[in-house]
Amino acid sequence: MLSQRRNFIFLFFGIVGLLFIGKLFYLQVIDDTYEKAADNNAIRKIIQIPFRGEVYDRYGKLIVYNTPVYDLYMIPRKAVVKDTNHFCRVFGVTKEYFIKTTQRARAYSRVKPSLFLKHLSKEDFASVQDAMVDFPGFFFETNAFRTYQSRSFSNALGYVAEISPNALVDQRDDYYRQGDYVGISGIESFYEETLRGQRGVKYRMVNSNGVEKGDYKNGSLNINPVSGNNLYTSIDLAIQEYADSLMQHKVGSLVAIEPSTGEILAMVSAPSYDASQLTGNNFSKYYQQLALDPMKPLLNRPPSAYYRPGSTFKLVQALVGQQLGFIGPGTVFSHAGAPVKCHGHGPVDLRGAIRVSCNPYFYHAFRKMIYDNTTGDTYERSAKGLQRWSDLVANFGFGRKLGVDLGNEKKGILPNVEYYNSVYKGEKMWKFSNIYSISIGEGEIVVSPLKMANLAAIIANRGWYIPPHVVKGVGLQKSIDPFYKTPVKVGVESKYFNVVIDGMEDAVTHGTVEADGRIPDIKMVGKTGTSQNQKGKDHSIFIAFAPRDNPKIAIAVFVENAGFGGSAAAPIASLVVEKYLKRKVDRKAVETKFMNMNYLPNVYSVVRKKAAPDSTKK
Known part of the structure; x- marks a missing residue:
């Protein structure tokens, strides 16, 4: 009696095991549904940059606010550009810029996103949207640049600029990425952690052509960005x-x-100096001019x-x-x-x-x-x-x-x-x-x-x-x-x-x-x-x-x-x-x-x- 019961248990687990093996064989060898899904879709992690905190005077008058712009990023390992001349025409850059920027991105990391082109306006962003399907490995992130109501108070206010390679390496909390902006001087620097806010993240399904197919898991894993805190200054x-x-x-x-x-x-x-000139694509030229000025406006x-x-x-x-x-x-x-x-x-x-x-x-x-x-x-x-x-x-x-x-x-x-x-x-x-x-x-x-x-x-x-x-x-x-x-x-x-x-x-x-x-x-x-x-x-x-x-x-x-x-x-x-x-x-x-x-x-x-x-x- 005991021997029959033992044989029955062995037979039961043997059948269950064969069923599992059979199912795995079917999924992995016969059924190609998941393989096709993996080939045709991927999950894109999109970092959402929060709006930087605004700055007000002692009576609530706005001094600094944010204007939305779009930054183009690339992931070197995934980036494919079949026609460089066509790419350069679409984005309005020179071939020399394309080569230099992609080389710098590969040197930084082949798997991490690198900033390729910054501060495209809403109009520029709309004009290139249809062409993005031709350039896998490139994607946009929403950003903002500082906009100033007044030319006064620039030195104490300070300015923001792209984080330097040394600062990127030395950062304490691994918050910043290449191409991110950070307060460089004045209260923009002193209150950096207060102003910068908290990043968000969005997971999107995209097919092999880079076309987005919707939120991954209906957006359940997404984290909304939190805007930076506003500063209320004592300045009149x-x-x-x-x-x-x-x-x-x-x-x-x-x-x-x-x-x-x-x-x-x-x-x-x-x-x-005019802080509004230290934003966007004017930064390098204007900063060099200021840095060389013997009157030391910075x-x-x-x-x-x-x-x-x-x-x-x-x-x-x-x-x-x-x-x-x-x-x-x-x-x-x-x-x-x-x-x-x-x-x-x-x-x-x-x-x-x-x-x-x-x-x-x-x-x-x-x-x-x-x-x-x-x-x-x-x-x-x-x-x-x-x-x-x-x-x-x-x-x-x-x-x-x-x-x-x-x-x-x-x-x-x-x-x-x-x-x-x-x-x-x-x-x-x-x-x-x-x-x-x-x-x-x-x-x-x-x-x-x-x-x-x-x-x-x-x-x-x-x-x-x-x-x-x-x-x-x-x-x-x-x-x-x-x-x-x-x-x-x-x-x-x-x-x-x-x-x-x-x-x-x-x-x-x-x-x-x-x-x-x-x-x-x-x-x-x-x-x-x-x-x-x-x-x-x-x-x-x-x-x-x-x-x-x-x-x-x-x-x-x-x-x-x-x-x-x-x-x-x-x-x-x-x-x-x-x-x-x-x-x-x-x-x-x-x-x-x-x-x-x-x-x-x-x-x-x-x-x-x-x-x-x-x-x-x-």
């Missing part, structure tokens, strides 16, 4: 455009900040250009000197014993020294900060004094990055003990007499225009600032990094700012600011600076805020090779302040004068000197 586009117009025919920077929030209202780098000067602050740095000296206890509102110095020159006036107190920008006053004040209450030899006293001074000055952001959301910020130079030991090749090789020029913002101290606008904001706030930033909200929630909401104290008590602000007000009303830089019905306080320049006329600098009470705007203006700060930078700053606070400018004559003022000849003379060969060399 009307003020940005106005400031740009004032900085035409000039080289320099203008930065305006809302003191209470750290939001950047305007950021001008002059000369600038450089975003506000966070990355280097200048000596000149007399504007005297405001820091006044605040630090009071906090350290070495000077006060009633402290008076004469010109006697000072190696720096000044204008024809007698001894002044701190307020007066700021009003007339007295060099000897701040030389003597700095000397006290370095030498008083220190012991040892001359070097030891100089080192101890300089260290306590530089530690406090660093709190204002000098010699370090403020953290602006642009990605190309430079630290600048705040000379300290370590710095001078390095410059003079060791300890005891320098002393106060070697460094006193930094007392008036010259010598080794180097700053950016952004840093000086932030200084104006610090004084407006009486001792604190919020890190300056261009973007005030991201996405639907308009969220922002807490870093850009957190106040930073500079370590100087608020009571010490009063005399400094009084002196700044005097400087505007009856001091170093000329008449063109005064606004009759707005109480603006400021400080002029003239930054020494060995290669040409001095740079003109002015920093200010307004109104004096409850300030709404802090500003810094740098105009290269324009001379005295009160005659060039101050009037430009005052016009921007007036325009922002009143939404109009009543001083039309001053406005016209400085819109038409041209300081470029002064700059060109410096450029020509740099380019000229040195006749002393053999």
